[in-house]
Amino acid sequence: ELEKLLVSLPEGTQRITDRDIERNIGISREYNNFELCKAVLGRDMARALRIADHFGRNPKENPLLVTVLALFGQFRQLFVLNYLYWLARALKVGNVFAINELRQAMPRWPNNKVFGVLGLLREYDGKSKGLDAGGASDGELLRELLLKMLTI
Numbered sequence: 834e835l836e837k838l839l840v841s842l843p844e845g846t847q848r849i850t851d852r853d854i855e856r857n858i859g860i861s862r863e864y865n866n867f868e869l870c871k872a873v874l875g876r877d878m879a880r881a882l883r884i885a886d887h888f889g890r891n892p893k894e895n896p897l898l899v900t901v902l903a904l905f906g907q908f909r910q911l912f913v914l915n916y917l918y919w920l921a922r923a924l925k926v927g928n929v930f931a932i933n934e935l936r937q938a939m940p941r942w943p944n945n946k947v948f949g950v951l952g953l954l955r956e957y958d959g960k961s962k963g964l965d966a967g968g969a970s971d972g973e974l975l976r977e978l979l980l981k982m983l984t985i
Contacts, residue, residue, distance in 0.1 A: 864888070866895075866903035874907060874938040878983045885979055889972015897961040897971035901978070905954045911935050912947045919944075949985045953978060 842849070862868070864887040872880040888895035914935045942950075957978045960966040966974060 864895075866900055869900065870903055870907045871934065873904065873979065873982060874911070874934060874942070876941050876983055878979070881979050881983065882976060885972065885975045888975055889970060892971045895971075897975055898958070900975060901954055901958050901961055904982075905951070905958070907935075908942075908947055908950050908954065911938060911942055912944060912951065915939055915942070915944045915947060946985045950982050953981050953985075 839846070839849075864884050869881060869884045869888075872884060888897075888900065918936075918939060957974060960969075960974050961971065969977070
């Protein structure tokens with residue numbers, strides 16, 4: 834793949850940049866499931882929906898099922914961390930957690946909201962597999978899911 838990329842760049846190019854990769858291969862550091870999860874955990878609706886629009890325009894590169902699984906993984910971890918944090922406080926244990934992003938998200942995502950999100954993710958997991966999707970595209974389903982998640 835690197836050789837293919839080098840052929841497409843101007844002769845004498847000494848350095849390959851992120852932009853070169855995005856332009857020629859189509860992988861974007863801004864539009865991926867990791868960045869979407871980060872935007873959702875930060876409750877950044879504008880950024881999450883911008884990523885969802887990109888995913889909707891590129892459904893083969895960004896399957897809804899993979900996105901739902903990535904979001905589920907993050908919220909499953911957040912649920913466990915919220916529970917462990919509550920347990921640590923109940924046991925009067927000091928701060929034993931070093932997972933910064935999830936820890937920072939905890940005040941924004943108490944478990945009653947996490948339960949709601951986990952239910953939505955379960956529902957959209959089914960929709961991503963064709964159950965009660967109503968003919969909506971993956972991009973439309975993802976935008977709908979994110980709007981529901983971020984307004985819980």
